Amino acid sequence: MEHYNMNLTLKVWRQKNSETKGRFETYEVKDISSEMSFLEMFDVLNERLIEEGKDPIAFDNDCREGICGACSMYIDGRAHGPWKKNTVCQLHMRAYKDGDTIVVEPWRSAAFPVIKDLMVDRKAFDRIIQAGGFISVNTGNAADANALPVDRAKSEEAFNAAACIGCGACVAACPNGSAMLFVSAKVSQLALLPQGEPEKNTRVLNMVGQMDKEGFGNCGNIYNCEAECPKGISVENIARMNREYLGASLSSEI
Amino acid sequence: MALDAKIPEGDLAQKWTNYKDHVSLVSPANKRKLEVIVIGTGLAGASAAATLGELGYKVKAFCFQDSPRRAHSIAAQGGINAAKNYQNDGDSVFRLFYETVKGGDYRSREANVYRLAQVSGNIIDQCVAQGVPFAREYGGLLSNRSFGGTQVQRTFYAAGQTGQQLLLGAYSALERQVALGNITMYARHEMHDIVKIDGKARGIIARNLVTGKLERYFGHAVLICSGGYGNVFYLSTNAMGSNVTAAWKSHKKGAYFANPCFTQIHPTCIPVTGDHQSKLTLMSESLRNDGRIWVPKNKDEKRKAVEIPHNERDYYLERRYPAFGNLVPRDVASRAAKERCDAGFGVGTTKMAVYLDFADAIKRYGKQALHKKGLKDESDETITQLGKEVIAEKYGNLFEMYEKITGENPYNVPMRIYPAVHYTMGGLWVDYELMTTVPGLYSLGEANFSDHGANRLGASALMQGLADGYFVIAYTLSRYMAGEIRTDAIPVTHPAFEETETAVKERIEKLMNVKGKESVESFHKRLGKIMWEKCGMARNAKGLTEAIAEIKNLREEFWNNVKIPGEIFEMNPELDKAGRVADFLELGELICIDALNRSESCGGHFREESQTPEGEALRKDDEFSYVAAWEYTDHGEVMHKEDLHFEVAKPSQRSYK
Numbered sequence: 049m050e051h052y053n054m055n056l057t058l059k060v061w062r063q064k065n066s067e068t069k070g071r072f073e074t075y076e077v078k079d080i081s082s083e084m085s086f087l088e089m090f091d092v093l094n095e096r097l098i099e100e101g102k103d104p105i106a107f108d109n110d111c112r113e114g115i116c117g118a119c120s121m122y123i124d125g126r127a128h129g130p131w132k133k134n135t136v137c138q139l140h141m142r143a144y145k146d147g148d149t150i151v152v153e154p155w156r157s158a159a160f161p162v163i164k165d166l167m168v169d170r171k172a173f174d175r176i177i178q179a180g181g182f183i184s185v186n187t188g189n190a191a192d193a194n195a196l197p198v199d200r201a202k203s204e205e206a207f208n209a210a211a212c213i214g215c216g217a218c219v220a221a222c223p224n225g226s227a228m229l230f231v232s233a234k235v236s237q238l239a240l241l242p243q244g245e246p247e248k249n250t251r252v253l254n255m256v257g258q259m260d261k262e263g264f265g266n267c268g269n270i271y272n273c274e275a276e277c278p279k280g281i282s283v284e285n286i287a288r289m290n291r292e293y294l295g296a297s298l299s300s301e302i
Numbered sequence: 303m304a305l306d307a308k309i310p311e312g313d314l315a316q317k318w319t320n321y322k323d324h325v326s327l328v329s330p331a332n333k334r335k336l337e338v339i340v341i342g343t344g345l346a347g348a349s350a351a352a353t354l355g356e357l358g359y360k361v362k363a364f365c366f367q368d369s370p371r372r373a374h375s376i377a378a379q380g381g382i383n384a385a386k387n388y389q390n391d392g393d394s395v396f397r398l399f400y401e402t403v404k405g406g407d408y409r410s411r412e413a414n415v416y417r418l419a420q421v422s423g424n425i426i427d428q429c430v431a432q433g434v435p436f437a438r439e440y441g442g443l444l445s446n447r448s449f450g451g452t453q454v455q456r457t458f459y460a461a462g463q464t465g466q467q468l469l470l471g472a473y474s475a476l477e478r479q480v481a482l483g484n485i486t487m488y489a490r491h492e493m494h495d496i497v498k499i500d501g502k503a504r505g506i507i508a509r510n511l512v513t514g515k516l517e518r519y520f521g522h523a524v525l526i527c528s529g530g531y532g533n534v535f536y537l538s539t540n541a542m543g544s545n546v547t548a549a550w551k552s553h554k555k556g557a558y559f560a561n562p563c564f565t566q567i568h569p570t571c572i573p574v575t576g577d578h579q580s581k582l583t584l585m586s587e588s589l590r591n592d593g594r595i596w597v598p599k600n601k602d603e604k605r606k607a608v609e610i611p612h613n614e615r616d617y618y619l620e621r622r623y624p625a626f627g628n629l630v631p632r633d634v635a636s637r638a639a640k641e642r643c644d645a646g647f648g649v650g651t652t653k654m655a656v657y658l659d660f661a662d663a664i665k666r667y668g669k670q671a672l673h674k675k676g677l678k679d680e681s682d683e684t685i686t687q688l689g690k691e692v693i694a695e696k697y698g699n700l701f702e703m704y705e706k707i708t709g710e711n712p713y714n715v716p717m718r719i720y721p722a723v724h725y726t727m728g729g730l731w732v733d734y735e736l737m738t739t740v741p742g743l744y745s746l747g748e749a750n751f752s753d754h755g756a757n758r759l760g761a762s763a764l765m766q767g768l769a770d771g772y773f774v775i776a777y778t779l780s781r782y783m784a785g786e787i788r789t790d791a792i793p794v795t796h797p798a799f800e801e802t803e804t805a806v807k808e809r810i811e812k813l814m815n816v817k818g819k820e821s822v823e824s825f826h827k828r829l830g831k832i833m834w835e836k837c838g839m840a841r842n843a844k845g846l847t848e849a850i851a852e853i854k855n856l857r858e859e860f861w862n863n864v865k866i867p868g869e870i871f872e873m874n875p876e877l878d879k880a881g882r883v884a885d886f887l888e889l890g891e892l893i894c895i896d897a898l899n900r901s902e903s904c905g906g907h908f909r910e911e912s913q914t915p916e917g918e919a920l921r922k923d924d925e926f927s928y929v930a931a932w933e934y935t936d937h938g939e940v941m942h943k944e945d946l947h948f949e950v951a952k953p954s955q956r957s958y959k
Contacts, residue, residue, distance in 0.1 A: 065872065083575045085707075091580055091823070098821045098867050098876065106875055108368060110541040112581045114703060115466055116372040131706070138706045163512055164873040167368075171489070174369050178481040182474035183433045187353040187772045190424070190431035194388060197442025207435035207460060210467060214371055241433050 051082045054146040058093065060105055061153045063162050066169075070162065072151075082142040086129065087112060087119065089141055107166040114138040114278065117213030120220070121166055122153040127217035127276040135215065135278045155220035159227070159263045170216050172262040173230060179258035180251040181234040183243050196242055206240040209233045211279040218273035218281075224265030229273035231259050232289035233281050239292055249296035256293055305558075305931055305944045308733040309413040314950050315395075318417040321734075325777050326784035333358035336783050337791060339506055339521035341493045341548045343370030345465070345764060346747025347527030348472035349771025355479030357776060359783075362519055363476065363485055364508055366492045366543055366878070371473045374529060374541040375767060378465025379586035379700065381447065381457035382764040384422035389446050393454040395419045400951050402762060405451040405631050406727070406755020407905035407921060408953040409561070409929070411946065413734060414752045421773040422765050426458055428772055432471040436460050448591055449760035451631035451958075457761045462586050462700040468764055472771070491517070492878060493548045494806045496524060496555040496743065499798045503555075503743035507799070507806045511878060514871040516803050518794035522786045523742045523779060526552055527771070530726035530748040532565065534886045534893065535838070536830020538723035539571060539584040545882035546889050549730050549749050557738035558931035558942060560731035560751035562889065563897035566758055566906045567839050568724030569635035572707055572717075573655040582722040583707060585658070586700055587760040590628045592663035592693065593717070595619050595635070597647040597656050607649070607657055607716045618642055626958040633757045633906045633919070634958060636721035640839050641917065643720070650718045659716035664689035721839060725763060727754040727906065728896075731931040731944070735778035736770060739931075742782060746770035751929070756905025813880050814870055818863030822880045825860045829853065829883070829890055837894050842910040846898040850891055857887040892932060892939055899941065902926045914955075923953050 055078045063070030077096075080089050087109055094104035110118040119136040123129035129139045144150065152166065160168040210233070218229035235252050238244030244251070267286060274283045310317040328336065336359050340351040343365040351363040365373060385398040398419040403410055426444070430436065436458050437445040446455040460467040479485040490511040497505040497518070505520040531546035532538035553559045570585045596615040603610065618638055620627045630638075639656050642648065649655050668689030672680055675688075690713050694701065704712050730738050730745035732752055737744050747767035754762065836849035860883070868874040903912040903919035904926070912920045929944040 081576060081578060084578045085580070088578045088580050092578065095821055095823060098865060101867070103867055104876060106873055110367060110372055110543050111374060111377045112542060113377055113583045114706070115377050115463065116367070116374070116541065117369075117376075118367060118372050133702075134706060138703070140706065140709070142709060167873065170368060174371075174477060174480075174487070174489075177474060177477045182478040183431065184478065185428070185431040186356040187349075187428060187475075187776070188424075190427035193386070193423075193426045193430040193436075194443050196430075198438060199442055200438045200440050203435055203438045203442075206433070207437075207467075210433075210435050210460075210470065211463060213466075214369065237435065238433050241435070243431055243433050 051142070053079050053081055054141070054144060054148070056080060056144060057149040059149065059151045060166070062105070062165055065164055066161050080141055082140070084141045085112065085137060086139040086141065087137050105166065106164040109137055112137040115213060117215040120155050120168065120215055120217070122155060122220055124151050127155070127220040128278055133278055133280045135213070155216050157216070157219045157225040157264070159225065160216060160219065170214070172264070173214050173216065175262065176227070176231055176255055176258045177234065180247070180254040181238070183238060184247060198242060202240045206237045209236040209240070209281065209285050212281050213279055215278065217276050217278060219264065221272040221276035222265065223270060223272070224268050226267045226273070227259050227262070227264035228267040228286045228289070229277060229281055229283065231255050232285035235289045235292055236285040239288065248292065249299055252289060252292040252296050305731070305942050306733065307411060307944060308735055309411070310734065314412060314416050317413050318420055322777050325781045328780055328783050328787060330358050332787040334360065336360065336786060337362065337521045338779070339519060339524045340364065340527060341506070341525065342373065342527035342529060342749070343473070343476065344373035344375035344527065344529055344747060345469055345472055345767030346749070346771045347373070347525070348469065348476045349768050350525055350527060350746055350775050351485055352472060352475035352479050353772055353776050354779070355476070355482070355484035358484070361479070361485040362488065362521065364488045364491045364493060366511060367489065369489055370476055370487060371470060373469060374544050375469045375764070376466045377541065378764055379462040379584065380449065380588035381459035381464045381761040382425065382468060382768070383449065383456050383759070383761045384426045384458060384765065385419050385456060386423050386426060388444060389455045391454045393456050397454065398422060398456065401452050402753070402759060403755065403951040404956060405759040406757055407919070407956060408755065408923070408927070408948060408951070409564070409904055409946065410753055410755030412948060412950060417774065418753050418766060418769050421769045424773055425765060425768045429468055429471050432475060434460065434467045434471045447588055448629060450587055450590060450629045450635070451759040457588070459588065462588070462697055465764060468768065472768070493551065494881070495551050495802050496740070497798050497802045498555055498740065499792060499796065502741045504792055505794065505799060507803050512873050514869070514874060516806055518799045518803060520792050520794055522789060523744060523782060525775065526730060526743065526745040526749050527747050528749050530729065531886070531889060532723045532726050534829065534890050535723040535833045536827050537574065537579060537582050537834070539568060539582050542581060545885065547882050547885045549745070550885040550889055552730060552738060552740065552743060552745070554934050556740045557743055557745070558731040558933050559728070559892060560929050560931045561728040561756070561896065562893045562932065563837070563900060563907050564727035564756050564905065565723060565893070566632060566725040566727060567636045567721045569632055569639055569721050570658060570719045571722035571724070572704065573650060573652060573720040583703065584722070584724060585704060585717060585719060586697070587632065589658060589697060589700065592696070593628065593658040593660050594662055595628055595656055595658055597642045597649060601646045607659070616642070616647070623958045630958045631757055631759060636839060637908060639721055655718040655720045657716040658719045660693060660712065661716070664693055664713070667692035725758055727751065727756060727758055731929065735781060736775060737778070737782065744775065744779065746775060756907055810870055810877070810881070813864070813884065814866055814877065816861060816864045816866070818865050820863050821865055822876055822883050825856065825864060826883045826886070828856055829887055832856070833890055833893070837897055840908050840910050841897050843898060843901070846894045849894045850898070853887065853891045853894065857891070860884065860887055895939060896930055896932065899930060900926055921953070921955070927953070
């Protein structure tokens with residue numbers, strides 16, 4: 049791969065904490081290598097801010113290999129930036145060229161309040177899982193793992209849904225701030241497996257109930273969520289969840 | 303203090319059963335009154351918290367991330383071992399035990415490893431019941447693959463995201479207990495110290511990372527499940543936040559630190575590209591099932607990899623180790639890569655890389671697929687296409703990750719890889735019950751030292767984390783808790799909490815008040831450079847002695863010149879990092895002291911002074927068949943030995959030839 053260096057203008061959302069108002073600040077960064085990751089570019093900027101006696105930009109990140117789901121930047125109007133099926137930490141600077149201006153914001157959603165700068169609070173997702181994103185099997189209760197064969201195609205579909213990293217890009221990308229893709233991924237994973245069968249009705253009702261309580265918006269069939277999802281979670285999961293929900297609502301009325 | 307590992311009596315195969323049959327139990331009514339603190343929510347922490355919550359203990363779980371689901375276990379790719387013998391290929395509990403002890407180069411404790419192998423099957427059962435979507439065959443049964451250091455297929459996997467799926471299973475179980483009120487979860491909290499009362503661990507001081515405030519928490523017992531310390535090398539495959547702080551604070555409060563120099567350098571990682579590099583990314587060992595590792599035979603090779611004919615390639619692992627070939631254990635594969643690169647045969651711009659090539663596997667799988675479809679005489683292109691589809695199914699996400707980072711497509715050109723720090727076998731010394739030398743203070747998973755000896759086999763970290771958390775701690779903690787049923791919860795106004803909090807507060811203020819000129823990051827990088835160059839893949843007495851002096855100086859410089867922006871009472875990631883780097887600066891010295899003391903080579907610890915004529919690691923069993931457990935004292939680290947006895951797996955020179 050050919051590599052090159054570039055100078056960039058960054059417009060970054062700065063906000064001291066959840067109580068204060070935020071604003072955009074502009075920074076010029078120089079000699080950025082195309083081999084750097086986007087977050088390494090932020091590291092370089094932060095080192096400079098520290099040297100200048102300024103407050104570095106706070107942003108969530110941890111694994112830097114696209115799997116923990118911590119990183120969360122809204123870049124030029126796109127959750128996780130310009131690349132398809134990608135997290136910010138895996139975005140590399142070869143996506144940009146010399147002279148580019150890049151606007152970076154936190155996830156914007158009523159259910160994800162800003163903690164500082166680009167960091168938001170995503171505990172709402174944990175609470176949705178608490179409402180039913182599990183199979184109730186205590187340690188030691190399990191039968192032999194091969195006692196129950198699972199249809200391979202269904203198992204693969206369950207795996208595809210389970211690939212969700214809980215980053216919240218689906219919410220950030222949705223004009224309504226809907227969390228349907230996140231919730232439906234977990235509902236689908238467990239509904240597709242025979243192990244999840246006994247609790248399938250209560251699970252979907254409780255998880256959707258909690259999702260509504262958290263203040264996430266409704267799905268408007270826009271599908272930005274699927275387009276921006278770093279793991280390519282399909283909106284088919286939303287359709288499946290709706291079916292599950294309907295079925296569960298009907299059966300619970302009997 | 304004499305080190306008593308508390309290994310149960312009896313035959314190796316009966317020890318754990320005997321232990322479970324006779325361990326004291328705690329009644330459900332009493333469990334409700336007993337509180338447990340769990341530090342870290344990776345595989346070990348989350349599984350322990352969930353299991354103890356299910357049993358009725360009152361659990362408080364802590365993680366520094368914004369959610370317990372983000373712990374770095376999530377990044378484990380390749381798989382998890384279990385002695386299920388579903389493949390009917392000769393696997394057994396004994397064989398898993400034996401290969402783990404051998405793979406660890408005879409520096410682990412037999413009884414622990416045997417127990418690990420015994421419970422390995424239960425882990426798979428538990429995870430499947432939780433809805434972990436492991437890979438399956440067409441008949442609907444579970445699929446397996448091979449990993450290094452073994453000749454059977456016992457590794458269960460979920461594409462290249464096994465750690466993620468296992469962790470989300472444990473996380474779901476944890477959140478279920480949160481909903482039931484059995485666990486209180488404290489995310490964005492970092493443990494800063496252990497509170498000891500009458501010699502026992504009774505709680506912690508934690509810092510709320512959002513407000514910066516110090517908080518006190520009581521527990522009848524404290525479990526350190528905070529993972530490994532690979533980030534002492536600055537560049538590693540660990541997450542940015544992975545740190546040694548909880549384990550190191552425990553060490554300073556009396557928990558011995560065992561075999562700190564046993565660090566694992568993983569052979570297949572994406573090479574460093576420049577100074578900006580903040581972390582290294584692993585390419586799963588499972589790739590060595592199908593990828594062939596090679597370098598050009600010609601030192602000044604200018605051609606592209608695909609243009610170099612087979613007879614001008616040196617498949618050096620297959621050449622040196624015909625029996626195991628590309629599937630030799632990690633330590634062996636890493637050193638072999640270093641040897642070729644040091645000799646000038648490396649590839650890529652930096653010449654510090656070797657090829658991991660899938661072209662042959664693509665061809666082989668393509669032909670198989672052709673056969674399956676009943677097709678014949680198809681073009682090479684079709685075969686390649688079919689082969690790529692099979693590879694994509696097995697390793698798709700890894701190939702994507704590689705392409706995102708390097709901009710090269712590994713379906714068409716070989717990957718370039720080089721070894722990187724990945725895992726630490728050393729950690730807090732624990733006995734058979736996973737208790738440290740501080741009563742009531744336990745350590746699980748990578749944070750402890752117990753099961754992997756001097757080298758961990760692939761797909762065994764997930765196994766150990768979950769074994770400790772799901773199947774071991776519930777019993778062993780019960781023994782301790784049975785003696786605590788008369789201890790009421792101690793109010794956090796107790797003077798011990800007061801004093802510990804004051805000490806923590808003063809340290810944070812001291813850090814902030816240095817007001818020097820150099821950033822935390824810069825100090826961390828400098829420490830990493832010393833560690834990698836002098837205590838990395840090859841170590842010698844001269845280098846280690848220098849490293850010890852250099853780290854001491856660097857530490858002093860840090861405390862006189864570190865620059866931390868911002869305030870204490872706010873979200874301040876630089877301050878969080880400063881505390882962690884300060885601890886790494888102490889740990890780094892201990893690693894070098896331990897490496898200097900152990901003048902033998904074993905597993906991942908390679909002392910240049912101790913090698914066979916062929917350049918393989920040479921153990922000195924008569925001198926070093928012990929665990930080095932270090933005690934922190936006012937006048938430096940003092941070593942205690944736990945002698946290792948091998949009654950069943952008799953030590954021999956490891957051979958993968």
